[in-house]
Amino acid sequence: MKIIGIVDTTFARFDMGSAAVDEIKQYVSARIIRITVPGIKDLPVASKKLIEEQGCEIVMALGMPGAAEKDKMCAHEASTGIIQAQLMTNTHIIEVFVHEDEGKDEKELAFLMENRAREHSRNVVDLLFKPEKLVKQAGTGQRQGFEDVGSLRG
Ligand code: RDL
Numbered sequence: 001m002k003i004i005g006i007v008d009t010t011f012a013r014f015d016m017g018s019a020a021v022d023e024i025k026q027y028v029s030a031r032i033i034r035i036t037v038p039g040i041k042d043l044p045v046a047s048k049k050l051i052e053e054q055g056c057e058i059v060m061a062l063g064m065p066g067a068a069e070k071d072k073m074c075a076h077e078a079s080t081g082i083i084q085a086q087l088m089t090n091t092h093i094i095e096v097f098v099h100e101d102e103g104k105d106e107k108e109l110a111f112l113m114e115n116r117a118r119e120h121s122r123n124v125v126d127l128l129f130k131p132e133k134l135v136k137q138a139g140t141g142q143r144q145g146f147e148d149v150g151s152l153r154g
């Protein structure tokens with residue numbers, strides 16, 4: 001059975017990990033290993049450990065960068081680390097970040113955090129089980145969370 005890793009953070013203000021687990025379970029039977037770390041800068045090594053020590057074939061790294069300038073810097077550093085962990089392990093780590101200032105209020109932020117987690121979960125399922133489904137969506141302007149923007153007309 002394929003193993004999917006889920007890492008999320010205690011810093012985030014919505015339980016994105018649970019949304020991801022719930023979504024994946026609706027589509028496939030895979031073994032899911034979930035861990036939670038304090039914040040986004042802890043996601044790269046946690047993801048790498050899930051791959052190297054627990055045999056995960058793909059990992060989702062979910063987190064919420066705060067709204068302050070230092071948080072955006074932190075998010076950039078975390079992203080760089082996540083990319084490095086992917087290259088070191090030759091394994092996808094799907095980064096699911098929702099910046100705290102992406103939502104206009106708490107309700108919209110919660111909506112976005114849940115929806116982006118769920119939509120990227122479907123990407124994870126497709127990458128692992130049905131990569132040809134993503135090829136069919138090439139160039140279609142997919143977005144995770146809010147509305148898709150669509151292909152260019154012209
Ligand atoms: O390794 C412990 C912490 O440094 C780590 O958990 C950081 O990711 C925590 N953190 C910050 O220090 C920060 O300035 C976070 C943010 N901002 C942030 O915006 N989002 C986080 N963590 O998830």
Ligand code: RDL
Nearest residue numbers: 061082092093094095096097120123144
């Ligand atoms: O690993 C999953 C995603 O994090 C990854 O696919 C990102 O490249 C998605 N993405 C963003 O998160 C973003 O803020 C993209 C953009 N912006 C962008 O401008 N163009 C993209 N992806 O192709």
